[in-house]
Amino acid sequence: MPPSELVSHELDLYSWNTPNGQKIIIALEEAGAKYKYHAIDIRKGEQNAATFRAISPDGKIPAIVTHGETPVTLFESGAILFHLANLYPTLNGVTPQDQASVSAWTFWQVGQLGPLTGQFGRFHSAADNKNQAAIEHFEQLVWRCLTVMETRLGESPYLACDRLTIADIACIPWIASKQSYLQIYDVPWQQRCPAINQWATKLCARPSVIAALQL
Numbered sequence: 001m002p003p004s005e006l007v008s009h010e011l012d013l014y015s016w017n018t019p020n021g022q023k024i025i026i027a028l029e030e031a032g033a034k035y036k037y038h039a040i041d042i043r044k045g046e047q048n049a050a051t052f053r054a055i056s057p058d059g060k061i062p063a064i065v066t067h068g069e070t071p072v073t074l075f076e077s078g079a080i081l082f083h084l085a086n087l088y089p090t091l092n093g094v095t096p097q098d099q100a101s102v103s104a105w106t107f108w109q110v111g112q113l114g115p116l117t118g119q120f121g122r123f124h125s126a127a128d129n130k131n132q133a134a135i136e137h138f139e140q141l142v143w144r145c146l147t148v149m150e151t152r153l154g155e156s157p158y159l160a161c162d163r164l165t166i167a168d169i170a171c172i173p174w175i176a177s178k179q180s181y182l183q184i185y186d187v188p189w190q191q192r193c194p195a196i197n198q199w200a201t202k203l204c205a206r207p208s209v210i211a212a213l214q215l
């Protein structure tokens with residue numbers, strides 16, 4: 001019997017309530033996928049269990065296992081988003097140009113917005129021995145990212161094209177989630193970035209984003 005007949009859901013999601021985890025929930029909810037959520041409590045070190053590392057070798061959430069004729073195991077949020085966009089094309093752009101734009105903006109999130117905001121938070125949260133130069137360096141880079149997004153969203157309703165795609169889904173938790181370092185360290189993006197604010201307000205009204213961000 002193929003796995004698809006053994007399970008009532010299409011995939012298993014192993015995740016936690018951080019921006020990288022929230023992205024995948026938004027994508028799955030937008031796609032209307034049937035999935036089972038497995039909480040991996042990264043505060044307790046559950047990401048280091050051998051069973052989880054067999055799915056996610058770097059010991060990081062999120063990771064998925066899909067069921068069906070050709071089951072797939074996958075880690076890295078960007079790779080998961082592209083896999084989902086292939087399974088559920090409504091998450092992608094339609095034209096070759098739009099799909100190229102979706103790739104560019106999704107890679108931009110995983111290579112720029114996410115890591116730079118993460119490092120900004122990392123240096124801010126150091127309990128003692130705060131490195132002021134590093135905090136300022138990463139704060140500047142976060143503002144650089146916000147300026148890039150602000151310019152783009154001033155000319156386009158969504159990041160990649162004229163509809164919601166995995167590019168927006170990748171970015172929204174890093175901007176609007178209460179777990180985002182922008183909120184945790186009071187970065188005033190709402191006041192200074194009106195186009196991002198308008199985009200975020202629109203996205204945060206979607207049931208998929210509400211479901212992911214309330215976790």
Ligand SMILES: N[C@@H](CCC(=O)N[C@@H](CS)C(=O)NCC(=O)O)C(=O)O
Nearest residue numbers: 018020042047060061062076077078
């Ligand atoms: N590049 C990875 C980063 C994932 C990541 O950093 N996950 C964090 C939570 S947001 C994590 O699992 N941290 C646990 C650890 O590093 O031990 C992705 O995009 O999926």
